[in-house]
Amino acid sequence: MGKPKVLIVDDEPFNVDYLEQELEDLDYETVSAFNGHEALEQVAAESPDVILLDIMMPQMDGFQVLEHLKADERWRNIPVIIISAMDDIDSVVRGIKLGAEEYLPKPFNEVLLKARIEASLEKKRWRDKEQAYLAEIEAEREKSERLLLNILPPAIAERLKQGEQIIADSFQEVTVLFADIVGFTPLSAKITPEALVIFLNEIFSAFDGLAKQHGLEKIKTIGDAYMVVGGLPTVHSDHAHAVAEMALDMRQAIADLAATNDQPFDIRIGIHTGPAVAGVIGATKFSYDLWGDTVNTASRMESHSLAGQIQVGLETYQRLQADYIFEERGQIELKGKGNLKTYFLVGRK
Numbered sequence: 001m002g003k004p005k006v007l008i009v010d011d012e013p014f015n016v017d018y019l020e021q022e023l024e025d026l027d028y029e030t031v032s033a034f035n036g037h038e039a040l041e042q043v044a045a046e047s048p049d050v051i052l053l054d055i056m057m058p059q060m061d062g063f064q065v066l067e068h069l070k071a072d073e074r075w076r077n078i079p080v081i082i083i084s085a086m087d088d089i090d091s092v093v094r095g096i097k098l099g100a101e102e103y104l105p106k107p108f109n110e111v112l113l114k115a116r117i118e119a120s121l122e123k124k125r126w127r128d129k130e131q132a133y134l135a136e137i138e139a140e141r142e143k144s145e146r147l148l149l150n151i152l153p154p155a156i157a158e159r160l161k162q163g164e165q166i167i168a169d170s171f172q173e174v175t176v177l178f179a180d181i182v183g184f185t186p187l188s189a190k191i192t193p194e195a196l197v198i199f200l201n202e203i204f205s206a207f208d209g210l211a212k213q214h215g216l217e218k219i220k221t222i223g224d225a226y227m228v229v230g231g232l233p234t235v236h237s238d239h240a241h242a243v244a245e246m247a248l249d250m251r252q253a254i255a256d257l258a259a260t261n262d263q264p265f266d267i268r269i270g271i272h273t274g275p276a277v278a279g280v281i282g283a284t285k286f287s288y289d290l291w292g293d294t295v296n297t298a299s300r301m302e303s304h305s306l307a308g309q310i311q312v313g314l315e316t317y318q319r320l321q322a323d324y325i326f327e328e329r330g331q332i333e334l335k336g337k338g339n340l341k342t343y344f345l346v347g348r349k
Helices: 015-024 036-046 062-071 089-098 110-151 153-160 184-188 195-215 238-259 295-302 314-320
Strands: 005-009 029-033 050-054 079-086 103-104 168-184 217-221 225-230 266-281 286-290 311-314 322-332 338-348
Touching: 005 015, 005 036, 015 029, 015 110, 029 036, 029 195, 036 050, 036 062, 050 062, 050 110, 062 079, 062 089, 079 089, 079 110, 079 238, 103 110, 168 238, 168 295, 184 195, 195 217, 195 225, 195 238, 217 286, 217 338, 225 238, 238 266, 238 311, 238 314, 238 338, 266 295, 266 314, 295 311, 295 322, 314 322
Parallel strands: 005 029, 005 050, 050 079, 079 103, 266 311
Antiparallel strands: 168 225, 168 266, 217 225, 266 286, 311 338, 322 338
């Protein structure tokens, strides 16, 4: 660590010369300025540790220099010691009120000069430690914030930060999508674990981008299955359309990835629209999840769909039929649901 640097600001060359000599004898590095404008230039160029500031100077006096220093976030923490005549108490008081740390009376006393500078440097050291500690705390807070937003929707994360203990909301209508990668299990037996994770991450990262693009909320992944929902935590009326758009884009993304990687796999998608309950569960590895018959039906729509197809129930079909092309599949039996009429979403009209 280098010598502490002291900026001497005084329009009297004799005072500057004297202080330079005294401070260099005390093992300080010095820089000098002979007026207020030069002082600010030197502060910007040299980043001094302490400033000895004369009050009575032409053009820009010491008070104006102090005001500039304290108004600038870069310089406000540099300790300033006022150089003042013994009988000029009013100037000292005014300087202290403007933010000066200490004052040094004229004529200068070597012992007092050293004591004032060492006291100011000690204050600066503690202030710098405090600022570094606060910056570290802020960095950790931002990291925690990013992690929280990776786990929870922003609106839910904010409610948790505000102190809500239990978050559970009922939604009259949402649209839920489940997707499963067909052919991934046999593929996983043929490639290394590292390649498997990289490949799956590429797929799900593409899906995450689509969810963000369409304003949907990713709920979770389970193995090679992906769950996303529209219409929560912020209610919006076009959730079925947004999910349909994502489903079509997901199917295209999988086709592109399969072609790029020369791998034989496809996607199977199921969608259902209806009421649901959403909330945060868990004490440590907590998550935002979704429950209700709509979720179960969407899951069944996916598991009973076909490779390359997007299967939807009647409720979703009724909301989308004016804008999308469908192929009627007819009645199929879903476990726990009985026979339901379903449709394949083919494309946009």
